[in-house]
Amino acid sequence: MEPVIELKGITKQFPAVLANDHIDMSIRKKEVFAIVGENGAGKTTLMNIIYGLYQPDSGKILIRGKETRINGPHQAIAEGIGMVHQHFMLVPVLTVAENIVLGIEPTKAGLVMDMDRARKEVAEFSQKYGMPIDPDARVEYLPVGMQQRVEIIKALFRGAEILILDEPTAVLTPLEREGLFLTINALIEQGKTVIFISHKLNEVMAIADRIAVLRGGRVMGVVDSKETSEAQLARMMVGRDVVLDIAKNPQKLGELVLEVQDLRAKNERGLDAVKGISFHLRRGEILGIAGVEGNGQTELIRVLTGMAKAESGKVLVNRKEMTGATVKSLRRAGIAHIPQDRLRTGLILPFNISENIVLGMHAEPPFARGIVQQRAEVNRFAKEKEDEFDVRPRDITVKAKSLSGGNQQKVIIAREVSSGPEVMIAAQPTRGLDIGATEFVHRKLLEERDKGKAVLLQSLELEEILSLSDRVMVMYGGEIVGCFETKTTNEDELAHYMLGLKRQEHVKA
């Protein structure tokens, strides 16, 4: 197969880092070419160079054998390169068809926009590529998976032959991910080429033909997906052996710390989201909450952490009733919370590391005496935790917004673990993290369990839940539809419960 894109010695230097260091790769027609690497390995920079957003300092790009200088996205599009960004570039209030034809609208007599033709063309297009979509739906009301589909159609509509997907699965539910993979296969059959950027190894193993591994801006190797393994890829990415399967210490179950009885709560739109949930959590165990996104997990955790009020039911911490307690008193009672959205909830981005690392403990001694902040004490604590949790850079004056995702999460975990909790509530604690950081988070959660704390772990990744939890409960439609000892269940069984195909008669959680 002849290559459609060849990169020769692409180098890009940023003021502080060498983002791409003499990158050579050649991508063949009709293949799914995956690029994997940890956060900061240079994947996105490389894609931005191909898409014309950056100019390389040296090296050249050959498109269909011809050396091409890509001066901007418009030229990339003219060369048949399309890109779907991690964060979608859609206008929420416009319809699907309007979004797709935006900028290249068909017109009547060159003046009036011909919406009928646009709608028809979009419908035909989505049919042709096997991506059914309603051209009249407003984008803001579409689920994320559908919005991504709009982005893909948008790129194809502009004549893309080579499609770059930047971390396309980061925002998708497992079901939507399957849909995306079907779409990718259909595209390949139609003769397109897909460049798939990810740091999730199981995904690239499932979808890619060949996989290029980047580390520190360099290509560590290009391998055939049939001839490699996740372990090998992980080693190439991280540069050392990575423990993918976690060895758990035997469980030492202690007394009851958290008890929830018939809890009911509404979501932000006022609809019932948590419908009568009961469970208990004991010291020394990790209880997993599995479920497809949007089945009440978020609302349950908001109520347990005091961020939202329950409609009815009871929450007991250490056998003391804490229903409807404030965040502050729940924190004092020993509830720590790793929130699912670290940017929106877990951190104050314009604050620096030392300000963030005491968030929630900021008014307690030794960080405050009366209303006077003890800055020396805060800074000393921040320095200590930076070392202990390996936060990089080792500089407590760096603002949270300029940290990488993994280091942001480390700041949150450092803070929540050192608040000395009885119960650690972790919501999707590894979302968007690379392998190294994920491994770190997992280790910390297990350490908490082994120290005799109780951990409530909510995740959309079944694999994560199965490898960490001692027990798993499955949420579906705001209820717990099943509860299992992790040892006696498997992914298949749980999936049936997650999709609502099965439920236990009497759930005992």
Next chain:
Amino acid sequence: MSRPKARFSYSNLLDLLVPIVSILLGLIVGMILIAVAGKNPLGAYGAMFSGAFGSINSISEVIIKTAILTFTGLSVAFAYKVGLFNIGAEGQFIIGAITAAFLGHWIHLPGILHIPVIMVASFIMGGLWAAIAGWLKVTRGVHEVISTIMLNWIAVYLVENWLVTGPLSAVKATGSSDAGTPIIDGSAMLWRFIAYPPDQAGRIGLLVVIFLVAAIVAHYILNRSPIAKATNLILSLVVGAGVAALSSIAIFQWQYGIPGDRANIGIFFAMAAVAITFILLYRTVTGYEIRATGFNQEAARYAGINIKQRTILTMFIAGGLSGLAGMLMICGTERRFPGVFPGGYGFDGIAMALIGQNSPIGTFLASVLFGIIRGGATSMQLPPYEIHKTFADIIQGSVVLFIAANNIIRYLLMFPFKRKGEVD
């Protein structure tokens, strides 16, 4: 105890450069307009600055304006820290002023008590006026811009059109034919640099306050260096005594040195307010919670911060600062609530906060600059330039415009660095 080294990046530099460049551009716009009017721009600017510093009288006006602008500017900047835009500084200013005018005439206390009582009352009244907007915001979701604008008009009509012409008017109180409220007691007047009245007890009280403040500040600063506690205490007392000694020269001698003018110790209050708001915002739990709430409400809630209470408290303090501006106006400059109120300081405070990038120190610097421009603009009215004194508003307006368009300035300033690329 070691302090972390501050990191200074190009983006920090930009934060500093944006207001400076905006001010320069504003001054240039002013020059262009003068030139268009057929006058000599450099000459006019010269007249403005010599006007501001040319006589004791004009320096005195600069000092008064700076002090009042600092308070209203701090008020707006402070509210901004919790994420609210306090358009209502003008109303709070008026409420603080009428409170001072009322207490200045209708209650009688010795000088050392009268002014503190008035200060506290003006702060509380201005604060409550603003807290109404804060309360409406957190309980009913009323946007603070709307509510504070309305409160401004309520304050104007309530005070200027009713109280001052009606129940609190000098005509009713003393039977004099003066417009406005009656003159306040001597004990309620801020000491002018030419002391009036020669109130020895008040001056000694002031000296004690200066001694205490200097000693506390010195103690705080020394606390950060590795010296023994006892040494620190002695050094702080020495510093306090030194500052008080120097101040005593000013306090007891200035009446002979400077002819009678309106400049008063309000400027020291303004400087103290800058220091206090800075410490409150950046060194206390309260300030931390206010800033956390302003940056990210969701994260603040996650941290267990009572957002509603913090929002109302912030508005209260912001309103209190504007109230103090009104108190300075009455007890320092006007000595009564005049029939024609020289308002507008509340609205100018918005500009000061914007130009000062909502930092206490930046707001003070902006107030000094515009104190000078406003003080000097009066001299531009004289021949040969004959430029109307509202010219200062044009400069202020265009600076605010450039600040608002700060992304354009940032872009232009970034240009030489753009080609090298940024880290993604």
